[in-house]
Amino acid sequence: MKKIISGNEAIALGFGDAGGVFASGYPGTPSTETLEEVARLGDVYCEWAANEKVALEAVIGGSIAGGRSLSTMKHVGVNVAADALLTLTYTGVNAGLILMVSDDPGMHSSQNEQDSRNYAKFAKVPMLDPANSQEAYDMVRAGFEISEQFDTPLMLRTTTRIAHAKGLVVPQEKVAPQIGEWVKDVPKYVMLPNFGKLKHVEVEARLLKLQEFAETTPLNRIEMGDTEVGIITSGVSYQHVREACPNASVLKLGLVHPLPEKKIREFAGSVKRLMIVEEMDAIFEEQIRAMGIEVEIGKNKLPLCGEINADLIRAALGDKVPEVAAPVTGLPQRPPVFCPSCAHRGLFTILSKLKCFVSGDIGCYTLGALPPMNAMHSVIDMGASISAAHGMAKVNAIAGRDEKPVAVIGDSTFFHSGITGLLSMAYNDGNALVIIMDNRTTGMTGGQENPGSGVTLQGVPTQQVEIAPLVKALGIDNVVELDAYDLKATEAAIKKGLETPGPYVLIDKNPCVLRYKVRKPAIHVDQDKCTGCRACLKVACMALGLTASGEKQKVRVDPNVCNGCGVCTQMCKFDAMHELGGDNHANL
Amino acid sequence: MQIFNIVIAGVGGQGVLMASKVLAESALASNLDVKQNEVHGMAQRGGSVISFVRIGDKINSPVVMPGSADLLISFEPLEALRYIHYLKPGGRLVYNKVSINPSTVAAGLAVYPDDVEQQIAALCAEAKGLDALSIAREAGNGKAVNMVMVGTVMQHLPLKEEIITEVVKQISQNKGVEVNLKALAGGAAA
Structure with missing residues (x-):
């Protein structure tokens, strides 16, 4: 039956229908829904791993044990998993293994714009690049077949406009999982130098065979039309x-690594002008130019940064681009903010007030960098809050500065890559204040389960790690609980942490209000008492606003938005803000 | 049929994605090709959200380009103005008149323009505003603004109202069916 589903959902369905046995991944936009959908479909086992490296390694084990396995992650996740990937390419697979990676051209929700096609080249593995949901579905099956035929891991790459775009899919007949034997094969799976040297030779030979395959596979197809211009492209760019x-x-390339040189040469020879349309890096273009083929239009006319669209292609060809009205300028921006009643709001209100240097991390709390908080001063990658703060403290000590850095990290990011940084800080006599916002979920990506949630991806109760004993076991003596809704207590706790020499860890355990549906009655502003001083607006809550212009502007609370956390009331010096009581009407 | 391009705009948490799903499923149920696309990175409430639905015999790109939307549905007035350039000349705008403060306004860093409706009227001859929140509340739940908006635009879509109503019935959670259908009807009558 025909369905309308996203690329992520299509890959999940394709995995189940292609005899998939085991899937593991880590949440990251735009890849997250794939594993959630595998779980929802319910007939294949899947799990959230603590990070992408663990996910890929688990899937390697799944393949060695004979089950078709899938690992899902966003582009930067592959950096974490790269250690496994770059040797996995040597060992090859037993049952088929697919690493699904979602790129984010345009950086809709990522910290960089890296092009994962580089990894396919780097790891010398085949990569598929679907152009719609149907292809995403079909390429899982094709991917497993290629993986098994050539004894190689395969990368299935999507971009945001494939992963999140919904299109029509007609599923194929479902294949029942066939679990192969679990075989001991030391030269294949033990990458000691002597075995690795032999394997490297095999990898190079495999790549040549894959190149031959690329020439004939229907995954790469020529659609002849007008021969004035010929365009080589793939994925959503198609x-x-x-x-x-x-x-x-x-x-149209479906297999984007390795490239079909003969087919490209033949195509280039049959058209007058050759154009290459690819988002982000000039990966096709560099390889095609290296073949000695003349490329008239490529990155000389198309951007390396951001997404490609039809108008950019028209402009690059010198065609007429439809004239359109310009966007209305001067409108107030509407950036994402902490949800009404989020515990991060209290923390960042105080960090902003104390003007600490905050070494930040990847999560909802990264929004603390934006105005009016302006209370995060570096954000690099998962876990860097702690390790970078440690380095800052060391250089500060050498420089004779007595300011202690603050690291802010969430629970999921701490489990992902923060533990090792904190272990290292304890070991190396560090001196940073580390604040762990433990809201028991992976919030930014939509509230996924993690080792602190107490439930698995399927919602089944499981081991729930407590952070305080874990932190103590790493060698941190000062571990104190924090309630970020209590501004005075939070300020005192942070000051104490900054004054106390050595590593100091504060843990806030308030749950994510969105994920755990925490509801409280709205706050009401007594208009007689409000002086319009705007002190409460510093908490940057979208439930707050000023009354209409004209009279002296006072603050009002929107009961459709307020969730009654009371952080704003603690900013009021005139006793004008109170809990309204009654039902909560917030449209959270 | 000619490709029909829809842009749905709003604020995170307003149900833009659910409304998009209703339109996309209705197109599928009408045997048309359809692509629907939005960018949903951050889970937080309060950010600007934009979604595309393209309906026709054959759809390639999932993206609606500025200047090419037949219909812009906005769940909030300022967001209507923010994305009004997506409309093609003669395109239609339907928007909810109930405003939501951006964080920048709430923090006193920016001012919510007090002439949004006038600016909209000046830029789009085919603009219609309504109080979708009140209609949603009357239907039984303020969160049903999205279904009110779908109801309001139904008559302008290349899709049959019965099909849309059936899709809403099918994809609503158990107790939400009644509210959603009332909201849909309330929107259609507005």
Whole structure:
């Protein structure tokens, strides 16, 4: 039956229908829904790993044990998993193994814009690049077949406009899982130098065979049309090409590594002008130019940064681009903010007030960097809050500065990559204040389960790690609980942590209000008492606003938005803000 | 049929994605090709959200380009103005008149313009505003603003009202069915 599903859902369904046995991943936009959907479909085992490296390694084990396995992650997750990937390519697989990676051109919700096609080249593994949901579905099955035929891991790459875009999918007949034997094969799976040397030779030979395969597979297809311009493209860029030039000749690559050199040469020879349309890096273009083929239009006319669209392609070709009205300028921005009643709000209100240097991390709390908080001063990658704060403290000590850095990290990020940083800080006589916001979920990606949630991806009760004893076991003596809704107590706790020499850890255990549906009655502002001083607005809550202009502007609370956490009331010096009582109407 | 491009705009938490799903499922149920796409990175409430639904015999790109939308549905007035350039000349705008303060306004860093409706009227001849929140509340739940908005635009879509109503019935959670259908009808009558 025909369905309308996203690329992520299509990959999950394709995995179940292709005899998938085991899946493991770590949440990260735009990849997250894939594993959630595998869990929802319910017939294949899957799990959230603590991080992407663990996920890929688990899946390697799954493949060695004979089950078709899938690992899912966002592009930067592959950096974490790269250690496993770059040797996995040597060992190859037993049952088929797919590493699904979601790139984010345009950086809708990522810290960088890296192009995962580089990893396929780097690891010398085949990569598929679907152009819609149907292809995403089909390429899981094709991917497993390639993986098994060539004894190689395979990367299935999506981008945001494939992962999140919904399109029609007609599923194929479901294949029942066939679990193979679990075989001991030391030269294949033990990468000691002597075995590795032999394996490297095999990897190079495998790549040549894959190149031959690329020439003939229907995954790469030529759509001949007008021969004035020929366009080589893949993924969502293909759709933009078809939008901009419905009649052009197109070589659509589904297998984007390794490239089919003969096919490209043949295609280039059959058109007058050759154009390459690829988002982000010039990966096709560099390889095709290295083949000695003339490329007229590529990154000389198309951007390396951001997404491609039909108008950019028209402009690059010198075609007429439709003139459109400019966006209305001067409108107030509407950036994402801490949800009404989020515990991060109290913490960042105080960090902002104390003007500490805050070494931040990846999660909802990264929004603490934005105005009016302006209370986060570096954010690099998962876990860097702690390790970077440690380095800052060391150099500060050498420089004779007595300011102690503050690291802020969430529970999921701490489990992912924060533990090792804190272990290292304890070991190396560090001197930072580390605040762990333990809201028992992976919030930014939509509230996924993690080792602190007490339930698995399927919602089954399981081991629930407590952070305080874990931190103590790492060698941290000062571990104190924090309630970030209590501003005075939070300020005192942070000051104490900054004054006490050595590593000091504060843990806030308030749950994510969105994930755990915490509801409280709204706050009401007594208009007679409000002086319009705006002190409460410093907490940056979207439930607060000023009354209409004209009279002296006072603060009002929108009962449709307020969730009654009471952080704003603690900012009021005039006793004007109170709990309203009654039902909560917030549209959270 | 000619491709029909819809842009749905709003604020995170307002149900833009659910409304998009209703339109996309209705297109599928009408045997049309459809692509729906939005960018949903952050789970937090309060950010600007934009979603595309493209309906036709054959759809390639999932993205609606500025200047090419037949219909812009906005759940909030300021967001209507923010994305009004997506409309093609002669395109139609339907928007909820109930405003939501951006964080920048709430923090006193920016001012919510007091002439949003006038600016909209000046830029789009085919603009209609309504109080979708009141209609949703009358239907039984303020969260049903999204279904009110779908109801209001039904008559302008290349989709049959019965099909949309059936899809809403199918994808609503158990007790939400009644509220959603009332909201849909309330929107259609507005």
